[in-house]
Amino acid sequence: MSKAVLMQGNEAVVEGAIAAGARFFAGYPITPSTEIAEQSALRLPQVGGTFIQMEDELASVAAVLGASAAGVKSFTATSGPGFSLMQENIGYGAMAEIPCVIVDVQRAGPSTGLATSPSQGDYMQARWGTHGDHPVIALSPSSVLEAYRLTVRAFNLSEKYRTPVILLMDEIVGHMREGVTLPNPNELIINSRKMSFHDGANKQCYYVPEGQYVPAMKPFGRGERYNITGLAHDISGFPTNDNAVAGAGIKRLLDKIEKNADDIIRTEEYLLDDAETAIVCFGGTKRAAMDAIEALRARGEKVGLFRPVTVWPFPEKQLREKCAQVKRLIVVEHNHGQMLLQVQRAATDTQRVDFLGRIDGTVITPDEIVATFEGKEDMTHAQ
Amino acid sequence: MKNRFEMRFTGSGGQGVILASVIFAEAAVVKGLHAVQSQAYGPEARGGSSKAECIISRDTIWFSKVQQNDFLLALTQNALDKYAPELAEDGVVMIDESLSAPAFLDSERVVSVPILRCARETVGKTITANIVAVGAINELFGLFDEETLREAVSRHIPAGTEDLNFRALSAGKALIGSELRDRYLVEREN
Numbered sequence: 001m002s003k004a005v006l007m008q009g010n011e012a013v014v015e016g017a018i019a020a021g022a023r024f025f026a027g028y029p030i031t032p033s034t035e036i037a038e039q040s041a042l043r044l045p046q047v048g049g050t051f052i053q054m055e056d057e058l059a060s061v062a063a064v065l066g067a068s069a070a071g072v073k074s075f076t077a078t079s080g081p082g083f084s085l086m087q088e089n090i091g092y093g094a095m096a097e098i099p100c101v102i103v104d105v106q107r108a109g110p111s112t113g114l115a116t117s118p119s120q121g122d123y124m125q126a127r128w129g130t131h132g133d134h135p136v137i138a139l140s141p142s143s144v145l146e147a148y149r150l151t152v153r154a155f156n157l158s159e160k161y162r163t164p165v166i167l168l169m170d171e172i173v174g175h176m177r178e179g180v181t182l183p184n185p186n187e188l189i190i191n192s193r194k195m196s197f198h199d200g201a202n203k204q205c206y207y208v209p210e211g212q213y214v215p216a217m218k219p220f221g222r223g224e225r226y227n228i229t230g231l232a233h234d235i236s237g238f239p240t241n242d243n244a245v246a247g248a249g250i251k252r253l254l255d256k257i258e259k260n261a262d263d264i265i266r267t268e269e270y271l272l273d274d275a276e277t278a279i280v281c282f283g284g285t286k287r288a289a290m291d292a293i294e295a296l297r298a299r300g301e302k303v304g305l306f307r308p309v310t311v312w313p314f315p316e317k318q319l320r321e322k323c324a325q326v327k328r329l330i331v332v333e334h335n336h337g338q339m340l341l342q343v344q345r346a347a348t349d350t351q352r353v354d355f356l357g358r359i360d361g362t363v364i365t366p367d368e369i370v371a372t373f374e375g376k377e378d379m380t381h382a383q
Numbered sequence: 384m385k386n387r388f389e390m391r392f393t394g395s396g397g398q399g400v401i402l403a404s405v406i407f408a409e410a411a412v413v414k415g416l417h418a419v420q421s422q423a424y425g426p427e428a429r430g431g432s433s434k435a436e437c438i439i440s441r442d443t444i445w446f447s448k449v450q451q452n453d454f455l456l457a458l459t460q461n462a463l464d465k466y467a468p469e470l471a472e473d474g475v476v477m478i479d480e481s482l483s484a485p486a487f488l489d490s491e492r493v494v495s496v497p498i499l500r501c502a503r504e505t506v507g508k509t510i511t512a513n514i515v516a517v518g519a520i521n522e523l524f525g526l527f528d529e530e531t532l533r534e535a536v537s538r539h540i541p542a543g544t545e546d547l548n549f550r551a552l553s554a555g556k557a558l559i560g561s562e563l564r565d566r567y568l569v570e571r572e573n
Contacts, residue, residue: 006409006418006538116424176447177405177420179412290445366446 004179009147009169010035010077012180013103014043016151017075019185021192022101023049024074026063028056028082031115032171033105036077057082061089065098069220069228073155073192077103080122081112083129090164091130092230094253097206097215099158099193101151103167105174106334108361117361118171120283120334126166127312133250135257137264138166138312141173142286145180150309156191157264161256162214168311170334172284172363193217204235206249213256257313266309267318271297275304277373278323280343281332282308285364289332292369303373314342328352332369335359387440388526389449392516393466394458396424396433399513402539403456404435406517410527410535411439419444432462439526454524456516457482458498475567477520494523494567496558502551511551518555525568 007015013036017025025040041051050067054060060076067074078086083104093100106122108114122129126138137157141147151167158165196216205226208215215235218226231239232246240246257264268286271293272278279289286307296303306323308315323329329347331340331354340355347353356372358364390407392400401422411418417440425431436449455476457463463478467485470476470492477494478484484493496519502512514536521532533549540548 004412004415006405006412006420172421172447175421177408177418178444178447179408179416179418284447287445287447294445363448365448365450367450 004181006177007144007180007182008035008175008177009141009144009173010105010175011039012144012148012182013077013151013167013169014039015182016148017101017155018043018047018049019148019188019190020073020152020155021190022073022075022155023047024064024067024072025049025076026052026054026067026074027060027076027078028054030079030082032107032174033077033079033082033103033169035174036103036105040077057085058089061086061093061100061102064100064102065089065093065096068098068100069096071219071222073099073159075101075103075155077105079105079107080109080119080125083122083125087125087129087131090166091132091134093164094130094134094136095230096228097162097217097253098164098228099155099162100164101154101158101167102164103151103169105169105171107171108359114361116171118284118334118363119359119361120170120285121336121338121359122168123282123311123333123335123338126168133254135161135163135253136166136312137161137163137257137310138168139266139309140168140170140283140311141309142283142307143173144176144178145182146309147173148180148182152188152190156189159191159193160214161260161264162193162217163253163257166312168283170284172287176284195219197223205237206233206235208235208252213252213259261313261317264310265313265315265318267315267322268305268307268309269322270305270307272304272306272322272326274302275326276302277328277330278304278306278326279330279332279369280306280319280339282311282339285332285334288364288366288369291366292373295366295370296373301373308339311339314339314346316342316346319343319346320348323351326351328354330354330356330369330372332356332364332372334364386442387438387444387451388453389451389471390437390439390454390456390520391449391452391466392435392437392456393462394433394456395462396431398433398458399510400433400456400458401435403513403517403520404437405539406514406532406535407437407439407520407526409538410531411437413531413534414527416441417444419447421447432459432465434462434466454520456520458512458516475523477516477523491566494563498555498558501554501558505554506547506551508547508551511547514548514551515555515558518552519558520555522556522559522564523567525564
């Protein structure tokens with residue numbers, strides 16, 4: 001495809017998922033993610049895939065995990081209230097190491113909140129929504145084209161590391177339409193899970209060779225039977241109460257993300273080379289930040305952008321490196337200060353960290369970012 | 384057309400103002416321009432207020448919401464009263480003839496057109512009001528050539544309704560007389 005088409009962020013997710021090889025969607029439509037379900041219902045059958053509307057979000061993730069275990073790349077989409085309901089099974093997916101993609105198009109909460117209004121209030125929920133110490137990968141797009149590309153990447157990382165990956169969208173990007181020229185799907189790099197078929201030493205379904213972190217996946221429901229559980233398990237897949245074995249197993253889950261952080265983490269920097277101030281934001285907030293930076297640069301202010309594209313794991317090392325010379329970090333996000341905490345942890349003692357947040361369901365404007373830069377706004381509390 | 388044109392389409396849920404904004408964004412993309420479209424609405428499927436926005440520009444568009452509202456379409460009094468104060472200094476509002484323009488708006492900046500009556504009586508279907516408005520807006524500012532606009536409309540309507548919608552487009556266009564057109568013509572995109 002070389003010609004630009006007008007496309008919505010939510011539609012781009014579906015096209016990205018199909019390009020990545022996804023052929024199964026189970027979900028429960030909810031604003032502002034509904035178009036993902038709608039479009040999946042239309043598009044998946046056209047490519048030999050399956051769409052199921054489930055009774056709720058608990059069942060949605062359960063179905064997605066089942067389909068993925070059986071060998072089909074699978075995804076679901078929701079927003080805050082549904083994301084809350086999905087958490088238990090997201091943890092199950094992390095523990096049982098079942099690849100899948102969960103799209104959360106964030107809307108203003110808490111609870112049912114402002115159903116149609118933008119927010120980035122699920123930032124910490126994406127990290128800590130399910131209980132226990134667990135691995136998490138979350139990516140956040142800032143444009144329609146990036147929604148497509150990051151959906152492909154979400155599937156790739158999910159397959160490579162055998163773990164649920166969260167595409168943390170916001171209403172700004174999900175509901176926005178812009179002209180995009182999608183890449184030719186044949187030119188994309190597509191990863192699929194490493195499979196094993198019970199051969200040689202690799203007889204156990206969670207067997208991992210020395211020095212590696214991700215077990216090859218046995219197709220579930222074909223060939224030899226094996227056990228999948230959310231309980232701590234040994235390499236046979238059966239539950240264990242052996243603390244040493246359980247601890248090592250969970251440590252491996254965490255290590256497989258931590259030790260591969262450089263492969264997983266992507267960031268965007270803009271005009272940081274000579275910057276004295278960096279605006280730090282993620283997702284759709286970038287769009288206001290870019291206009292603010294342009295306005296400030298036009299006045300000679302040395303301002304740049306640092307944007308985590310991979311929002312979890314948080315790119316702490318990358319922030320320290322890229323913003324080493326920066327004197328001031330201004331965190332801008334549509335919540336009461338969630339990524340702010342991560343930036344404060346990463347900042348040096350001499351760097352000043354300011355904040356502009358929003359929790360009323362409206363969108364932060366470029367002028368408001370400029371005003372924050374000028375110190376005109378209360379920078380310790382969300383408006 | 385000026386370098387950046389920021390349009391707002393407002394009315395009641397179900398009147399199709401979102402689709403109207405999508406059609407202009409689509410036409411811009413067909414023409415190789417940059418366009419960003421977005422919307423804000425309440426939780427209701429019908430009724431409630433509905434606002435859609437479309438920014439068309441020759442340059443990359445970052446911030447996706449209207450800040451300098453060059454044009455406002457208002458199909459209900461509520462929408463007009465709510466959004467007219469946010470118009471840019473030289474912004475123009477198109478209202479249905481059934482509405483009364485707020486006193487603070489210079490009459491030069493208000494274009495009153497029988498959009499709803501035209502849809503109901505000339506086209507014969509009230510639900511085509513949004514497409515009638517698209518035809519009128521396009522003619523008022525001379526934004527896109529007819530072929531581009533028809534292409535944009537075709538991409539967003541159910542198959543088999545082309546005739547009806549093209550009739551609505553033409554009826555909307557006919558609502559704008561040459562005097563109005565000459566006053567507001569921006570520059571035809573060809």
